Amino acid sequence: MADDLKKGLEGVLVAESDLSSIDGDEGRLIYRGYEIEDLARGASYEEVLYLLWHGRLPGEDELAEFADAMATEREVDDDVLATMERLAEADERPMAALRTAVSMFSAYEPEDEADPDDLEATLRKGRRITAKIPTALAAFERYRLGEEPVDPDPDLGLAANFLYMLTGEQPDDVAAETFDQALILHADHGLNASTFTSMVIGSTMADIYSAVTGGVAALSGPLHGGANQDVMEVLMEIDESGKDPLEWVEEATDEGRRIPGFGHRVYNVKDPRAKILQERSKELADNGDDKWYEITTTIEDYLTEEKGLVEKGIAPNVDFYSGSVYYQLGIPIDMYTPIFAMSRAGGWIAHVLEYQEDNRLIRPRARYTGSEDEEFVPLGER
Numbered sequence: 604m605a606d607d608l609k610k611g612l613e614g615v616l617v618a619e620s621d622l623s624s625i626d627g628d629e630g631r632l633i634y635r636g637y638e639i640e641d642l643a644r645g646a647s648y649e650e651v652l653y654l655l656w657h658g659r660l661p662g663e664d665e666l667a668e669f670a671d672a673m674a675t676e677r678e679v680d681d682d683v684l685a686t687m688e689r690l691a692e693a694d695e696r697p698m699a700a701l702r703t704a705v706s707m708f709s710a711y712e713p714e715d716e717a718d719p720d721d722l723e724a725t726l727r728k729g730r731r732i733t734a735k736i737p738t739a740l741a742a743f744e745r746y747r748l749g750e751e752p753v754d755p756d757p758d759l760g761l762a763a764n765f766l767y768m769l770t771g772e773q774p775d776d777v778a779a780e781t782f783d784q785a786l787i788l789h790a791d792h793g794l795n796a797s798t799f800t801s802m803v804i805g806s807t808m809a810d811i812y813s814a815v816t817g818g819v820a821a822l823s824g825p826l827h828g829g830a831n832q833d834v835m836e837v838l839m840e841i842d843e844s845g846k847d848p849l850e851w852v853e854e855a856t857d858e859g860r861r862i863p864g865f866g867h868r869v870y871n872v873k874d875p876r877a878k879i880l881q882e883r884s885k886e887l888a889d890n891g892d893d894k895w896y897e898i899t900t901t902i903e904d905y906l907t908e909e910k911g912l913v914e915k916g917i918a919p920n921v922d923f924y925s926g927s928v929y930y931q932l933g934i935p936i937d938m939y940t941p942i943f944a945m946s947r948a949g950g951w952i953a954h955v956l957e958y959q960e961d962n963r964l965i966r967p968r969a970r971y972t973g974s975e976d977e978e979f980v981p982l983g984e985r
């Protein structure tokens with residue numbers, strides 16, 4: 604057995620997958636062979652879910668049937684709503700509320716008794732989870748505002764319905780399309796930390812609720828999905844400080860602080876998703892407040908041109924521009940990472956199912972560096 608230590612599993616191949624592929628030097632991302640740019644511009648999030656879960660793009664009737672089925676599964680049990688209300692009153696963080704909600708959905712799963720080997724049943728359960736996440740999240744936000752939740756509208760697509768449940772108002776086309784595109788861009792990304800977490804859980808043949816709950820937990824950290832919230836907080840810190848953004852960045856880099864939204868384990872160049880989100884941020888800025896777009900692009904130009912971060916392979920990742928897009932859509936900052944989870948649930952479920960088709964327990968090992976020959980001394984004699 605090879606004894607090479609690959610800290611953080613960097614570059615280690617642990618599975619084969621048809622789902623998504625990243626070229627980190629070219630800045631290219633594909634889902635099942637389709638360029639992310641084409642999907643983001645031409646498909647809906649539901650189409651992308653179908654592609655990830657069923658292996659091909661749907662026809663018109665197939666998509667309608669699939670989207671309708673998901674729309675009918677959006678409602679969550681009153682107990683889940685009551686829990687969201689209690690967590691909002693307790694000032695819980697939205698990612699923690701979501702983690703609790705997903706775990707709790709399983710109590711109301713109609714196919715709870717299904718055999719773990721029944722992958723069709725697992726997919727149906729995964730579809731229910733994906734349909735319900737937006738409802739639980741929007742309810743949590745409404746309770747925080749002291750408002751009642753808004754019932755899902757089955758006539759709206761998943762993206763538009765989430766914005767509707769969040770605000771109580773039908774979003775305009777620009778907001779709905781922008782949000783739908785953001786969901787597509789976040790749906791899958793190879794064996795990132797949260798997807799791998801879900802796969803490890805799924806490899807024990809634990810249920811899909813456990814796998815998705817674990818995915819939410821792993822995504823919440825600031826080195827992963829949590830960075831989108833951090834980006835916006837940094838932008839606001841810069842704005843409130845009244846400093847020139849470049850002065851702030853200069854100080855931060857001199858102090859050795861990491862810039863959230865920069866750097867990636869796989870990309871050595873700008874993330875293709877960041878390019879698309881930057882375009883959307885610009886469009887929204889052209890029709891509204893351009894402050895955040897200006898600060899982000901100024902920081903990017905400075906870090907890449909003056910500080911030469913790109914030469915070191917540190918470029919904007921997907922989180923760098925999503926914050927300013929969500930901010931312009933009026934979404935609360937601490938909902939950014941939960942929104943990432945709302946989308947990525949599709950990828951977690953797809954990877955768990957794909958892996959379980961030819962399952963092998965994931966169980967790596969650590970090189971032992973502790974001592975070998977301690978003499979045990981009973982408690983009373985220590």
Ligand SMILES: CC(=O)SCCNC(=O)CCNC(=O)[C@H](O)C(C)(C)COP(=O)(O)OP(=O)(O)OC[C@H]1O[C@@H](n2cnc3c(N)ncnc32)[C@H](O)[C@@H]1OP(=O)(O)O
Pocket residue numbers: 611825826827828830860861862863864865866867868869917920921922
């Ligand atoms: C959706 C996502 O999960 S995308 C990633 C979201 N996370 C962030 O944006 C947080 C900021 N970025 C980071 O912390 C890192 O780039 C990570 C964790 C994403 C990837 O890190 P790794 O692949 O483990 O790279 P590692 O941490 O070894 O960094 C390599 C070098 O780049 C530097 N570096 C990496 N990211 C940054 C950054 N954001 N700002 C400044 N320097 C950075 C490191 O200091 C290190 O430099 P050194 O070799 O001189 O010590």
Ligand SMILES: O=C([O-])CC(=O)C(=O)O
Pocket residue numbers: 789791792793794795796867868869920921
């Ligand atoms: O791939 C990664 O490591 C992180 C990332 O960009 C994602 O999960 O979307």
